[in-house]
Amino acid sequence: MQAIITVVGTDKVGIIAGVSSLLAETNVNILDISQTILRTYFTMMMLVDLESMTISLKDLKELLDQRGKELGVTIQLQHQDVFQAMHRI
Amino acid sequence: MFTQPEINETIRMIRKENLDIRTITLGINLRDCVSPGTEAANRKIYDKVCRKAERLIPVAEELELEFGIPIINKRVSVTPVSLIAEASDAESYLPFAQSLDRAAETVGIDFLGGFSALVQKGVTEGDRRLIESIPRSLTETGRVCSSVNVASTRAGINMDAIQRMGRIITQTSQIDPQGCAKLVVFSNAPEDNPFMAGAFHGVGEGDCAINVGVSGPGVIKAAIEDIRGDSFDQLAETIKQTAFKITRMGRLVAREAAARLGYNFGIVDLSLAPTPSIGDSVARILEEMGLETAGAPGSTAAVALLNDAVKKGGIMASSHVGGLSGAFLPVSEDEGMAEAVRKGSLSLAKLEAMTAVCSVGLDMVAVPGDTTAQTISAIIADEISIGVVNKKTTAVRIIPVPGKTAGEWVEFGGLLGRAPVMEVSRDSSSDFIARGGRIPAPLTSYVN
Numbered sequence: 001m002q003a004i005i006t007v008v009g010t011d012k013v014g015i016i017a018g019v020s021s022l023l024a025e026t027n028v029n030i031l032d033i034s035q036t037i038l039r040t041y042f043t044m045m046m047l048v049d050l051e052s053m054t055i056s057l058k059d060l061k062e063l064l065d066q067r068g069k070e071l072g073v074t075i076q077l078q079h080q081d082v083f084q085a086m087h088r089i
Numbered sequence: 090m091f092t093q094p095e096i097n098e099t100i101r102m103i104r105k106e107n108l109d110i111r112t113i114t115l116g117i118n119l120r121d122c123v124s125p126g127t128e129a130a131n132r133k134i135y136d137k138v139c140r141k142a143e144r145l146i147p148v149a150e151e152l153e154l155e156f157g158i159p160i161i162n163k164r165v166s167v168t169p170v171s172l173i174a175e176a177s178d179a180e181s182y183l184p185f186a187q188s189l190d191r192a193a194e195t196v197g198i199d200f201l202g203g204f205s206a207l208v209q210k211g212v213t214e215g216d217r218r219l220i221e222s223i224p225r226s227l228t229e230t231g232r233v234c235s236s237v238n239v240a241s242t243r244a245g246i247n248m249d250a251i252q253r254m255g256r257i258i259t260q261t262s263q264i265d266p267q268g269c270a271k272l273v274v275f276s277n278a279p280e281d282n283p284f285m286a287g288a289f290h291g292v293g294e295g296d297c298a299i300n301v302g303v304s305g306p307g308v309i310k311a312a313i314e315d316i317r318g319d320s321f322d323q324l325a326e327t328i329k330q331t332a333f334k335i336t337r338m339g340r341l342v343a344r345e346a347a348a349r350l351g352y353n354f355g356i357v358d359l360s361l362a363p364t365p366s367i368g369d370s371v372a373r374i375l376e377e378m379g380l381e382t383a384g385a386p387g388s389t390a391a392v393a394l395l396n397d398a399v400k401k402g403g404i405m406a407s408s409h410v411g412g413l414s415g416a417f418l419p420v421s422e423d424e425g426m427a428e429a430v431r432k433g434s435l436s437l438a439k440l441e442a443m444t445a446v447c448s449v450g451l452d453m454v455a456v457p458g459d460t461t462a463q464t465i466s467a468i469i470a471d472e473i474s475i476g477v478v479n480k481k482t483t484a485v486r487i488i489p490v491p492g493k494t495a496g497e498w499v500e501f502g503g504l505l506g507r508a509p510v511m512e513v514s515r516d517s518s519s520d521f522i523a524r525g526g527r528i529p530a531p532l533t534s535y536v537n
Binding site: 001003004006032034036043045047057058061076077078079081082083085086087 | 090091093095096097098099100154155156157158334337338340341345
């Protein structure tokens, strides 16, 4: 399964490192990544592959939630089909 | 890859604008449960519902986790019980309602629809027994919902059945008005409707089907906030595009749920279904369109535009569309509608006019407890006529509240919400209803 991870919050040092290290630890492969900063507002989205991840989806979402709190950002993960369905005919 | 605005739009819809899947409803055929013995029939019914719906909740929860979209209700609809129970020796069909209630509890769902009868042209003995069992069945069980189809465009209106339903609704309300919130009187009832209380699994359906109802009044309202003051052309276009996106989400969930459960995908119901939560109201969309309140002059036109644009966007998004598919205007389940009644801006007469151009009808309408059975029958007859003549579904879910008069609030709890009791005309319709018989099918029905 491929999923989209979005990270939104106030910019600070270490957001990308914080998220991507967690993904590396759980063997989630990052396929694509883009990031913008509007004033001090940080937005990142990642396309990731969950095929070989070492933990369950539920646990991954919980870990991302927890990491988000530590970094002061909101992290969400959703199946990429959701975006495909809504934005592509 | 998707663009940043696309991703942000989806996330905003879910997190801030209450976009959700309102219901995944599993339709289950019970025709193979017919038995002359009441106990045997009930055992078969309980076993089949439990077996077929066993994985409904786990699969729905799995989809919520993966797609990150809330699925509010998981429900079951069954073949109209009058058809299943008719071969049995039971005089009262209460035991059937109790078996269904137990099955619903076992599989962990809050409502199960299909304690129903289709009597648009005539009433069989099984239909009669089912209808007479409604007051006790709806007040002595917690999860079972009932519907009675009293008319169709092709058959005309069964006024005997409407007369009977006025009495049944009154009797039910005298035991517990909450029971009436689980009872719908239909014209042209759809056989694949996923929404309660009117869901049942039609006789033309396969053994099991997954039908999904989407939601999203908050998303539509937010979308048109950005085009305040623009023309109706732009308004219709914006609603259409938003409805497309909402429905695509519904279709995705419906197909996935069906595939994982191993059942057929039936339909996506395009209805805009409100809840009592702030930000999830159809009435507030009408206000955003430029009306001071729902019920103000212009409301019928506003609903007509909304309903049409939602359908046009939705039909593009899913090949299989069905159920009620239109905007719902329930009073107690929509905080904006309830507020419009409280302010005196929305009367029963204006609500009836608005239902002529959308789906459902007079829905979750509380009326004074001393409203006579004949008047309730006459209100039903009016609403049903709109459906029959316009070749569409209409329904009445009316709740006489004993001891309450117009303007007093009544609480139904949870998704059923709260609303003020609406004023009902004191003029008598008794002699009209007493005539009995059938109103012939309208000329417009002769299309062959």
